Amino acid sequence: MVQIPNTPPSASPAPRSVPTSADVARLAGVSRATVSYVLNNTSAVRISEPTRRRVHEAARELGYVPHAAARSLRAGHSRMVLMPAPAIPIGPLYGRFINELQWALGRLDYTVVQYGTVAVQGDEAARAWAELRPVAVIVPGAGLGPQGVTVLKRSGARAVVTLGPASVEGAHALLMDQAAVGHAAAAHLHSRGRRRIGVVVPEEAGLETFSRPRLDGARDALRGTGAAITELPLAYTEEAAARLAARWGDLGLDAVFTYNDEYAMLLMSALQDTGVRIPEDTAVIGADDLMLGRLLRPRLSTVHIELPSGRDLAALVDRAVRNPGAAPETHRVLGASVVPREST
């Protein structure tokens, strides 16, 4: 590599400034326009082969990397799809979904960016997102209101998609009705002849979004059947589970829906330690259909949750971006089906 002294020799190692397309142009002995044409392979303009080579050479030499912000400022739009990173670590299901989504959007030439929205709430957050001028925003959870949607659209977002329990005015919605999960679980327990049913409600902050609808769904399934629901707050610790198990006899429950498979494992373990027989004394059903449920003994009945495919969501986003005028679509995308195993 050749040493190019582009700054006057000085004792202090002057931090070489970031090369711009003008630098490339200078080194290649062409105009900035030509540089742009060459590096972007602009088909409307034909540049001679020697010139192309010189430009590429110069760009390589300088380690030139185009400035995305400048580019999209000039272009008036970007292909950035913004997605606030969920504050609480959701399970593997959601992780896989995100990955699939990123991949699918990548195929459509969008760039997915997860924005760390810690300690920023609601419409405040929407403003922060809007500053980045994303072409689309995908919002998991229930944090976004109609105001937020307006802010985002005003700032140029051509598609806003919510991914959660309710649809929001003006935004596309992928309705993930967690109530269906609770409904399926409770209906299953009822069909197994159980009538005194506990529902575990995690005490962990941030889980209410999921746990509340699951509880409500269970309630709903049993309405008018004569079966009774007992709400069971439970922290995700052995001690809390042991305490709950200790008063299990007093509760007089013949079944329990444990919010998800992990809480199921927690509670099953505690119950088994205190001699409660599963499913004879108490039936247990979880949710999420994680691998661990299949590994428990007795094998755990669960509610399998079908998330939308990342590809479908990507397609929805793309459609919305291409045709921002269209009416917001609303899809119910959460499939809940019981997987009966040995624990019920």
Add this chain to the structure above:
Amino acid sequence: MVQIPNTPPSASPAPRSVPTSADVARLAGVSRATVSYVLNNTSAVRISEPTRRRVHEAARELGYVPHAAARSLRAGHSRMVLMPAPAIPIGPLYGRFINELQWALGRLDYTVVQYGTVAVQGDEAARAWAELRPVAVIVPGAGLGPQGVTVLKRSGARAVVTLGPASVEGAHALLMDQAAVGHAAAAHLHSRGRRRIGVVVPEEAGLETFSRPRLDGARDALRGTGAAITELPLAYTEEAAARLAARWGDLGLDAVFTYNDEYAMLLMSALQDTGVRIPEDTAVIGADDLMLGRLLRPRLSTVHIELPSGRDLAALVDRAVRNPGAAPETHRVLGASVVPREST
């Protein structure tokens, strides 16, 4: 809210273009400079109260949101910390770490952005990141080479921090030596008198980064002790586990290190189904110290992994940004300590 007809009435709903600071200035009857002063609370300039009010009013009226790209283009720098999103969903440990990091960097007034790096590899990826001109880049895993570091620094990144098994020339490194995990596990098994030790190696793609060093660490711990290691490839399915369990007798192992707690649960379940007694016939140790290990019977021995605190990493990033000239720091940050329970 008052309806402001700012576009001539037309049949087609002309997409109102996004308001700029010039629009705000126009509506408030001031110059763009004044708008900037007011909205940024510039302390060097005093603006009269009535003017301030008019500007704020106009901004609210129009739903003005500043354009981050334009701002940082003008400023010549941003406070964006870029972090490629890991391609494979890592466990809850890592999730918590990321969250803590985001929070801590947020406190320092950085904006954390996770960039979806699907299907982009190595130095190609580094170029893509560099286009965003982040002030700092945090790279988990082993994907970044010295070339990539150079590209990032050339493009203005004041700090590059790798988070993985090896340090990279020119970048700060938080060394997470997975070998220590395998070492601790194997040493523990050896101290329990086990001599024929199996090591599970997940077949899932993307896990080699972790599994290989863990295996090597185990090998290393037993070098010269006369104990033998058997490599056990295993896919994360019940069937694969059952197949492995079926030939357990032939393998003649008296202990197994299962890569992590989840594989431990998988294998333990299969072994117990075939009548292998744990720990009498075979001792089992996992890693990651997940809750599920405490819930298994027998309770699972494991290797507790101490990740660096998000706050510490945030501090390192901030230090590096403030003083980009300083020599790269390298810290070993992965603590591995055995938590002996009933399975060994």
Add this chain to the structure above:
DNA sequence: TTGAAAGCGCTACCAA
């Protein structure tokens, strides 16, 4: 106290 204007890096139009 406020305004005019330059310029950050880039692309696309129009001229040469």
Add this chain to the structure above:
DNA sequence: TTGGTAGCGCTTTCAA
């Protein structure tokens, strides 16, 4: 085939 140049939205001197 190539170059000049306007302008994307913003901040920040320098003048008024």
